[in-house]
Amino acid sequence: MHPASDVQLLLFDVFGTVVDWRASVAREVEALGLGLDGAAFADAWRRRYLPSMQAVREGQRPWVNLDGLHRENLEAVLERFGVANRLDEAALEDLNLAWHRLEAWPDAAAGLQRLRARFVVSTLSNGNTALLVNLSKHAGLSWDAVLCAETFQAYKPDPKAYRSAVELFGLQPHQAMLCAAHAADLRAAAACGLRTAYVDRPLEWGPDRRGDIPASSDRFDMESRDLRDLAAQLGC
């Protein structure tokens, strides 16, 4: 029996799995003309992502959506790169929205389209609704639903995020599959009873550093090279 034979709902991680945040953000940073190393800036901005969400997840502060966390983190990184006073408020806000204009990996739009013919395909991202909707329009991605941390006020890997998404569709956990390029996300979904599909994205952190590498003990229901490969394996 196919490991995904009961699955009706595919939930997709977005940053890194569907879109290439690093190259997109780096390009916008370099276009500012401040002489910044765009990739290094993007990496530094992104490295603040996990700890900033963790503070919300652990209840150290009330809910803040990802646009809000990105903005705080942006100001900290500009400071660290020594250009804190070089951008006015409008430029800061526009740079913060670089995350609304990320480009998709080349296989993503076609892969998702094929998967939608057979499955309900939704985001399950830590991005907020407006970010995901704008990004999807920009990158030509289409979804059956746009669910995210903001929908449930719970950042992954909080079990509430995975469970709430499955419940919203009236499904059992084993009828949903999380598709992600990150082992930690997949492990958390598996712990909630969801199926898991690993998507290999070796270039997420650039050509010099390997993307997320699963541990030898990780067992996912499926492993795929990209979304076209995932669609083919699922018979779409």
Added chain:
Amino acid sequence: MHPASDVQLLLFDVFGTVVDWRASVAREVEALGLGLDGAAFADAWRRRYLPSMQAVREGQRPWVNLDGLHRENLEAVLERFGVANRLDEAALEDLNLAWHRLEAWPDAAAGLQRLRARFVVSTLSNGNTALLVNLSKHAGLSWDAVLCAETFQAYKPDPKAYRSAVELFGLQPHQAMLCAAHAADLRAAAACGLRTAYVDRPLEWGPDRRGDIPASSDRFDMESRDLRDLAAQLGC
């Protein structure tokens, strides 16, 4: 200046405005082979919709999504039509999901597609997420986002539903427009500061009864014959 010149977000009512609930439900009821008048049954089922939501809206009972309300109302209508014991649990549940399989009005899919080229186009329906996603897949409708009463735990015309949808996109109310075939829905949106587009659906309640007719005092920002006409008026 065009009345919608600031508008970035179109929020659509769904039942009646985008899909023909009456003909679709009637067809499924008649297919049961119980000798029921499908259209009369659909009307009776639908007439319980407003009062059942009102009990939730007024806090007389905790949150129940529309699938849940539809199921309660279905059992009451089957009783009234004298066929309460003719369907087993599986048949009851399947009939309840007739609302997940509604057909769209003939102009809807093409009209929405055109509107999405220029606007963020989302549902803002009292239907629940699973219902709207299944219905959209069934009817070939595509959205940028699927927002609904369930997202905000607030049934329209509760102001919370309109305001929460606008806030989720980080917009001001006048940057969003509700598109609906029902004057009461549009009036409630206008009271929250949203723009309004009336969509004429004279056949919503069948050929013998006129659909929702605005009062002579109603002033909407736009009036349209269908979604293709709305798209044309908006330059899409």
